[in-house]
Each structure stands twice: as structure tokens, then as C-alpha cells.
Amino acid sequence: MTRPMMIPSIDIAALFDPAASLAREAADRAIAAAASESGFMLVTGLAAHIPIAPAQLQKLKRAFALTEQQRRPLLRQKFRPENQNIYRGWFPLQNGFETYKEGIDMGPDVAYGDAVIDNTDPLREATPLPPESDLPGWRADAGAYYRGMEQVGGVLMRAIARGLGLDDGIFDAAFKGGISTFRLIRYPVRSDASYGNLQRDRLTVTHDGRTGYFLGTPHVDSGFVTLLAQDGVEGLQARHRDGGWIDVPPTDNSLVVNFGKLLERWTGGRIKATEHRVIGWGQERYSIPFFYEPRVDAVISPLPLADMQAFTPFLYGDYLWQSTTKFVEFAGLEHRRPPRGLSAAQ
Numbered sequence: 001m002t003r004p005m006m007i008p009s010i011d012i013a014a015l016f017d018p019a020a021s022l023a024r025e026a027a028d029r030a031i032a033a034a035a036s037e038s039g040f041m042l043v044t045g046l047a048a049h050i051p052i053a054p055a056q057l058q059k060l061k062r063a064f065a066l067t068e069q070q071r072r073p074l075l076r077q078k079f080r081p082e083n084q085n086i087y088r089g090w091f092p093l094q095n096g097f098e099t100y101k102e103g104i105d106m107g108p109d110v111a112y113g114d115a116v117i118d119n120t121d122p123l124r125e126a127t128p129l130p131p132e133s134d135l136p137g138w139r140a141d142a143g144a145y146y147r148g149m150e151q152v153g154g155v156l157m158r159a160i161a162r163g164l165g166l167d168d169g170i171f172d173a174a175f176k177g178g179i180s181t182f183r184l185i186r187y188p189v190r191s192d193a194s195y196g197n198l199q200r201d202r203l204t205v206t207h208d209g210r211t212g213y214f215l216g217t218p219h220v221d222s223g224f225v226t227l228l229a230q231d232g233v234e235g236l237q238a239r240h241r242d243g244g245w246i247d248v249p250p251t252d253n254s255l256v257v258n259f260g261k262l263l264e265r266w267t268g269g270r271i272k273a274t275e276h277r278v279i280g281w282g283q284e285r286y287s288i289p290f291f292y293e294p295r296v297d298a299v300i301s302p303l304p305l306a307d308m309q310a311f312t313p314f315l316y317g318d319y320l321w322q323s324t325t326k327f328v329e330f331a332g333l334e335h336r337r338p339p340r341g342l343s344a345a346q
């Protein structure tokens, strides 16, 4: 086995300045190397207005102080049949699953309001949000976070394009009106009851001489890139190419970035989606992933890269529904959104 690989830490301050510079080229190169080697990177040097300081994450976590009664209207339909939302909304703790978490999935309406909602498409449905009186100021914080992460996703997306030797505006149209998902997660310490009928030893993990338990089993994310704010408690691990797992340390004022399946498919496998998992080491943990995603009707077709393996173009929304409903969280919803097909492209 090779030595465990470190997660590279990359200062992306220069990416927020639209002008080309040596610093920007250095960041582009470091990102391209992370994309082809470690598959994970820590990004620092975010513009000052991007709200990821610990105190700002703390404000978002206020959602977990909602009472059960206040959460009820936010639950996905699967958990409360009279609610209309099937894709966005609250997911409660459930026993008997390999993952053990609760939280909320939010869409672009948290940042841009009703104008971006289309209730005929589950991927564009309204996000159920707590009323202002339940959590004063929270919606504004959530909206600012969403917009901040979109900006980070945008500068990374352009750096990735340059790193591939492409025009850096090549992805712009696909991400205009994107449907990124902003998720708040709380992982409590696993209780005995949380295992339900599962075999507990199958969910027990030993790593570097320590024993923990799965909170999230190995998977790749479906989107383009994922921007993850960790909240001081370790647990995330990335798969090294030698097959081992590397700890991704929680570092304040930075984001962990991993590459998603959409980017892998779009680049014909040039950039591989990163497998990762979450281990509980006996402490409650919070994390805030932002899945940076294109618009539903973006046509994903082969990029003009050398040696690109051709594939049949598809719509992002069709692909996303198919991959999302493979996750246990959304299993059983496949039929709720038939593929729209390329004729639905704008």
C-alpha cells in the first residue's frame, strides 16, 4: 500500500477575481491535480462575504431546534402523506437503516423565492420552510448561504473548465437557473435502537485502531461538485485510489470539495467521482453539503476533449431523478417523475 494520501488544501482567493493572474493559474492547476489524483480538496481563501465562519454555520443549525410539531409541515410526503413535497424538505431520524441522520434539503427558492418554483416538476418543487416567527432571521441566513455556495460552485466550475483546457464559459449556460441542493444534516450518536433489524457488526468500522460506526455508507454524489462545510467534528472519509480510506479533517473557514458523478459522465471519466463515507466516532456531528447542480433542462453532451468517449446526450433532470431514486432516502419515487427527454430542452 502506498502512503496515505493527504487531502490537498487550495487557496482559491484568486478565483473570485475575474481577471487572469498567476495566482489564478496556480489555483487552476492545483484543482486539476486534485480532480485527477485525490478526488477531494479543501478550499480556503473564500471571499469574505461567503458565510462559512463557525458562527454563521451555528445560525443555520438553529433549524434543529424546531420542535417536532414545527417540523411536521416540513416533512417530505413519504413521512407525512398530507404534505405535497416529495423531493425537498425535512427527513427525520429513522431506525433500521445504514445511515442515521436527520435534516432538510433545500432548493433555489430559498435564495430566489417563488419565481424559480415549478410545482409540475418534483425537482423544482417549493421547499417547505419554517415560518419566520418560528426562526426569526433564519430564512435570510439560509438564502445568503445558498447564494454564497452558488458563487463558490461557479468559480470552481470555471476553474475546472480551464483545467480541462476548455473555454471557461463552457458550463455557464447549464448552471444558469441551476437546482443545487443545500442540505443541513445532524447525525446523533447511534443508539442501540437505531440499528433496528440490521446486523450491528456490519455497521461497525475499525480504522487506524479506532472503532466507530457507519453514519453514511460509501457512495459518490450525483452532482457536479459538492461543497461541504463540516462543523468541527470529524467523520468524513474519502476513498484513496489504493482502496484505503483517508480522514477528511474538519477545518474551520474552509470547504471540502469532492467531484460528482455528473462531472465524471460529462468528462467521459476524465474526472472521477469521489467515493466517500461517514463514520461516527461517538460524538454528535453536523455537516452542511451543497450539491452544485445545473438547471433541470440542461443538455449534457460530450465535451470537446481529446479522446472523449461519445455518449448519448441527456437532460440533467432526467439523469438526476434516476440516480437520486437509487438512494434509500428516495427509493420508491421513481415513477413520480417520468423522463422528459431531450425535446424538453430549452
Ligand SMILES: O=C(O)CCC(=O)C(=O)O
Pocket: 183, 185, 216, 221, 228, 235, 236, 276, 278, 286, 287, 288, 289
Ligand atoms: O456528512 C458528511 O460529511 C457528508 C455527507 C454526504 O456525503 C452526503 O450528504 O452526500
Ligand SMILES: [Fe+2]
Pocket: 219, 220, 221, 276
Ligand atoms: Fe456524499
